[in-house]
Amino acid sequence: MKRYYFVVGYNHNDKPSEILFEDRSNVKMSYQGGEVCSMSRGYDTLDELKVKEKITDNPCCSCGGIVITNYTNGQVLRDKNLCFSCNFWDEKIEEQHKPNKFVINGAFYSDGGRSNKPNHCLGFGGAEFKIETFDGRIIETNNLWCASKISKYYIDKFPDNAKFCKVEKFLK
């Protein structure tokens, strides 16, 4: 039976969020090789979906996708008229200039600082990274986190500011 679903594209990146009118079994999730990474519960009518999921009247200013405000930061999304994903990147625009944030090959990274915590608590499982920033700093860390590939709607606001260097030695 077809119902209305709100779906978010894989990795919030190349596919804006949208409303589908589909049979649940026809919606392919990312783990099934599809493009959908999250979806709402199904609704019988579009109006019910809009009310229950708190969808705004206007599409997202950046990607043109549906703006759903059923989140803890819903009011922010409503005020900026941005979808959850675009707001995520909008907030990163300022953040990218912090000394522990890096844009490398179009992806956003954050250094949590070298740590002795168990590997499973560290970014990339505690793997050793060496980064050279374009302003001449060298950062070596075992606690690097990736916020994923930058959205295509924001990539031109995030020029690369660093590169990876080969790591010669690994810490035990």
Ligand SMILES: [Zn+2]
């Ligand atoms: Zn958007």
